[in-house]
Amino acid sequence: MKYEVDDFRLQTSRFEELWSLDPTITFLNHGSFGACPKAVLAVQQQLRSQLEHEPIRFFGREWEPLLDDARSKLAAFVGADIQELVFVPNATTGVNSVLRSLTFAPNDEILTTNHEYNACRNALDFIASRTGARVVVATIPFPIDSPQQVVKAVVEQVSPKTRLALIDHVTSQTGLIFPLQQLVQELQQRGVDTLVDGAHAPGMIDLNLQEIGATYYTGNCHKWLCAPKSAAFLYVRRDKQSEIRPLTISHGANSPRTDKTRFQLEFDWMGTDDPTPYMCIPTAIAFLGSLLPGGWTELRQRNHQLVLEARNLLCEALEVSPPCPEEMIGSMAVVPMPTTLENRDFMSLHDELFDQFNIQVQVVPWTESPWLLMRISAQIYNTREQYEYLAKALRELQES
Structure with a gap:
């Protein structure tokens, strides 16, 4: 049986019309790829028209000031010096750029956790x-x-051979906020550099990269910052920048310019591409920050409280326990699936919810009990009623 949205009297958010999301879908998975507001997409289209109207002028005269302005606004937002940031299309590229630049010897150790994102774990295995x-x-x-x-788990695995630690800031599979600043300090005291996979952090967490003190940090701007797709950044501490090269070596490698660091000259131009996602970051920061009277602080708090409320009602409906303390949650939360749903694999449960109920939500396989997790996201366009609808759908599947 296919349920209609009206069967559950879903209340829509007054902010929903600011996005292009399909109104027939209950979209509870902002965390995977984000969603870009119409106002930001309109600016991107203007920039693309500007580029195509006169490509030579754009790349010769207009491109770099626009890129530098975006970098300046982003640096202020994430608590970094402008000279510490470069743009990359996604956090996975940022992780690969650092790993491919560093030199490792046989028997060197690279430390990570069992919560590491699969793509970045693959990059580690490749380097090894x-x-x-x-x-x-x-x-x-x-x-x-x-x-x-x-x-405790991370520090116990450090040895004299540990060269680098790849650590999530917010884990993808389990939605946990790691105590990053403490981890960085503990690892630094043991002589270990840190590469932080902060894919979910910008926009979800109030960031100050200089206070965190990580050696390398990469984060996506297309997720919780709501910039267009292919907008991310790589932060590299100044004393390490001479070691880090982009995956694509291009004109910056022998540029005679001295007004910028070699780090920025190389990363800023890796060949002709569409730079407009980066240039839209200031608009995204300003737009999301304008939606509530308290700006970004209120937006983060609102999303945090909504996802906690949603987690509690789902856990109650499914008679399962919350798997982590509230302090480890940002705008995503994981709910363990009960044994009555464990006969399904993660894709079949996802597809049933989507095909039968028009619900888009992330279902995650885990390596031990609970074997199946559901990760819900909360963005300003979401409402409590949408999670109630999800709970009703899950109970219906339990009984089927």
């Missing part, structure tokens, strides 16, 4: 296979009772 380095995995329990369990 090429260099003879060994990937060491810190096992962080899930469900989890305290952020200190993360610190």
Whole structure:
């Protein structure tokens, strides 16, 4: 049986019309790819028209000032110096750029966790296979009772051979906010550099990269910052910038310019592409910050409270326990699926919810009990009624 949205009297958010999302879909997965507001897309279209109207003038005269302005606004937003940031199309590219630039010897150890995003774990394995380095995995329990369990698990795996630690800021599979600043400090005290996969953090968490102190940090702007797709950044501490090269070597490698660092000259121009996603970041920052009287602070708090409320009602409906403390949650939360739904794999449960109920939500396989997790997201266009609808759909599937 296919349920209609009206059967559950879904209340829409007054902010929904600011996005282009399909109104027939209950969209609870902002975390995977984000969603770009209409106003930001309109600016991107203007920039693309400007580019195509006179491509030579655009790339010769207009491109760099626009890029530098975007970098300046982003640096202020994430608490970094403008000279510490370059743009990359996504956080996975940022992670690969650092890993491919560094030199590892046989028996060097690269530390990560069992919550690491699959794409970045693949990059680690690739580097290990090429260099003879060994990937060491810190096992962080899930469900989890305290952020200190993360610190303890990571620190216990550090050895004299540990060269680098790849750490999530917000985990993709389990939606946990790691105690990043403490982790960075503990690792630095042991002589270990940190590469932070902050894919979900910009816009979800109030960032100050200089305070965090990581050696390298990469984050997406297309997720919770709501910029267009292919907008992300790589932060590299100044004392390490001479080591880090882009994946594509281009004109910046031998540029005679001295007004910018080699780090920015190389990353800023890697060949002809569409730079408009980066140039829309200031608009995205300003637009999202204008939606509520309290700006970004109120937006983050609103999304945080909504996802906690949604997690609680889902856990109650499914008779399962919350798997982590509230302090480890931002705008995403994971709910363990009960044993009555574990006969489904993650794709079949996702597809049933989408095909039968028009619900778009992330379903995640996990490596141990609970074997199946559901990750919900909360953005300003979401409402409590949408999560109630999800709960009703899950109960219906339990009974089927």
